[in-house]
Amino acid sequence: MDSFVYQYPVKQYFGKGCAEEAIKKELKTIGRNVLLAYGGGSLKRTGLYEKLRTWLEEAGKQVTDFGGIMPNPTYNKVQEGAALVRKHKIDFILAAGGGSVLDCCKIVSAQAKLEEDIWDMQYAKHLYAKEFVPMGAVVTASGTGAEQNNGAVITHEEKKLKQALFGAYYSFAVLDSDLTKTLPMKQVISGAFDTLSHCMETYMGRPQETNLSDEINEAIMRNVIKNLRSLIKNPDDDFARGELMWASAIAENGMLKLGKQTDFQCHMIEHAVGAYTDCNHGQGLAVIHPALYRHLLDSGKEKLARMAETVWRVKGTTPEETAMRGIETLEAFIREIGLPTHWSEMGSTDETVLRAAASTSIIMPGCCRQFSRDEIFEILKERV
Numbered sequence: 287m288d289s290f291v292y293q294y295p296v297k298q299y300f301g302k303g304c305a306e307e308a309i310k311k312e313l314k315t316i317g318r319n320v321l322l323a324y325g326g327g328s329l330k331r332t333g334l335y336e337k338l339r340t341w342l343e344e345a346g347k348q349v350t351d352f353g354g355i356m357p358n359p360t361y362n363k364v365q366e367g368a369a370l371v372r373k374h375k376i377d378f379i380l381a382a383g384g385g386s387v388l389d390c391c392k393i394v395s396a397q398a399k400l401e402e403d404i405w406d407m408q409y410a411k412h413l414y415a416k417e418f419v420p421m422g423a424v425v426t427a428s429g430t431g432a433e434q435n436n437g438a439v440i441t442h443e444e445k446k447l448k449q450a451l452f453g454a455y456y457s458f459a460v461l462d463s464d465l466t467k468t469l470p471m472k473q474v475i476s477g478a479f480d481t482l483s484h485c486m487e488t489y490m491g492r493p494q495e496t497n498l499s500d501e502i503n504e505a506i507m508r509n510v511i512k513n514l515r516s517l518i519k520n521p522d523d524d525f526a527r528g529e530l531m532w533a534s535a536i537a538e539n540g541m542l543k544l545g546k547q548t549d550f551q552c553h554m555i556e557h558a559v560g561a562y563t564d565c566n567h568g569q570g571l572a573v574i575h576p577a578l579y580r581h582l583l584d585s586g587k588e589k590l591a592r593m594a595e596t597v598w599r600v601k602g603t604t605p606e607e608t609a610m611r612g613i614e615t616l617e618a619f620i621r622e623i624g625l626p627t628h629w630s631e632m633g634s635t636d637e638t639v640l641r642a643a644a645s646t647s648i649i650m651p652g653c654c655r656q657f658s659r660d661e662i663f664e665i666l667k668e669r670v
């Protein structure tokens with residue numbers, strides 16, 4: 287196992303029905319001016335907005351709304367949030383939503399304290415923000431694990447790039463599975479598949495030898511597959527819903543990444559497609575993963591074979607055949623849970639978009655083979 291330093295700043299409140307007590311407790315410790323951040327409408331429809339506002343006002347807070355954060359949040363939305371933080375002298379950001387709301391706020395929190403443009407600062411000068419407005423996360427859609435890390439995926443519409451920016455960690459995360467009960471099943475599934483993808487992308491990194499993090503990862507992957515099947519069968523299965531929420535958190539809290547370099551090539555390709563199509567993240571990953579892994583049957587064979595045996599419980603007569611059977615089982619699972627396997631199922635088959643995405647995707651050093659841009663285009667085209 288490679289050497290590492292591990293320090294973790296996010297306090298976790300986990301449990302069905304834990305939100306009210308957790309949030310009221312945390313509100314006692316924060317400043318007066320609070321930015322309440324949320325998405326396009328679900329928070330008001332579910333009644334959680336009213337509750338949060340009441341709890342904030344009862345705690346004596348001056349609340350400023352920052353609503354309308356869209357799925358795949360844009361850089362312009364980040365700037366809007368940062369301007370609100372400055373204007374209203376915000377002391378604390380309370381973000382309630384899925385990965386999009388949580389990501390947007392991480393960068394709002396950094397941009398509000400900066401004179402310069404955070405995108406240019408990171409990508410042109412390779413400098414990272416050091417000061418942040420403190421934040422808390424109330425998770426209403428699990429899967430991305432965005433509440434656990436300081437990376438955010440932001441779409442820069444003018445530049446046609448969907449890429450990572452680094453901001454603040456949340457000081458606390460509320461993981462109350464009851465808050466996800468209003469999430470449409472389609473989104474539950476794409477979120478859980480995102481968790482599975484995070485696990486696979488971590489597992490498939492370098493070196494390929496299996497360390498303790500990978501063995502824990504195998505258990506998480508089996509858990510996600512099992513509990514997603516249970517939840518699809520019975521959306522009232524609170525146990526499965528809670529397990530998926532915690533699996534999502536563990537996949538992104540750094541634990542599985544210890545002692546190795548992660549891969550995340552599939553994510554980088556999906557993000558590049560997303561910059562052009564605004565597609566659903568989990569669905570895009572489902573389309574790309576099996577095709578990508580078929581292209582790794584040479585250099586990633588041993589690890590793919592181990593994943594086939596320990597996670598999917600399938601075996602062939604050679605490592606290559608075992609790896610292949612694992613990929614087939616992954617693809618069958620994607621179909622079973624109703625996710626797409628081709629771009630046409632997502633309404634986008636434009637090859638010029640796929641070529642543009644292949645030309646702008648980040649090439650990951652942690653992937654067991656470095657793809658050329660032509661091969662990334664091949665992978666994307668195979669799934670038209």
Ligand code: NZQ
Pocket residue numbers: 324325326327328329332355356357358359383384385386387389426427428429430431432433435437438439465466467468469470473476477480538553567568
């Ligand atoms: O906008 P509203 O009206 O709130 O509706 C949202 C949105 O339409 C809805 N929703 C959320 N909670 C709900 C709910 N609807 C009913 N009841 C609830 N309780 O769900 C829709 C999708 O929300 P979104 O936040 O976009 O989904 P998700 O959590 O999948 O986040 C996707 C974003 O996270 C990024 C993705 O790239 C994408 O931009 N990711 C962030 C990561 C990170 N920071 O670590 C890692 C991931 O790999 C991922 O890239």
Ligand code: ZN
Pocket residue numbers: 430480481483484553567
């Ligand atoms: Zn993801």
